Amino acid sequence: MGACRRGGTILEVRIALFLLLVAQAWSAFGQVYSWKEGGATRVSNEPPAWYTSYAPVRGPRVLVTIGSRVVDDTALPMEKRLAMRPKPAKPVTKR
Numbered sequence: 001m002g003a004c005r006r007g008g009t010i011l012e013v014r015i016a017l018f019l020l021l022v023a024q025a026w027s028a029f030g031q032v033y034s035w036k037e038g039g040a041t042r043v044s045n046e047p048p049a050w051y052t053s054y055a056p057v058r059g060p061r062v063l064v065t066i067g068s069r070v071v072d073d074t075a076l077p078m079e080k081r082l083a084m085r086p087k088p089a090k091p092v093t094k095r
Helices: 001-025 079-082
Strands: 032-037 041-044 063-068 069-073
Touching: 069 079
Parallel strands: none
Antiparallel strands: 032 041, 032 063, 063 069
């Protein structure tokens, strides 16, 4: 009976670890856009029509987040906006 309980505990730990990893990975999948519109804050996984990541924005301020990290803020100058972006991963070279 003790061996059965121990196996259940290991399985429970594995399931909990798997769920934790899935939750962390899920939050990194998409960008979340938020802006004020008509006195209300709008939150969407689709950018508003006026948002561009490559040029200054004419319209309400848009915050773009991935997880809890802000990766774009249209209220900032373009140089600072570009500096906030995640750096591309370096390619792995085989030796």
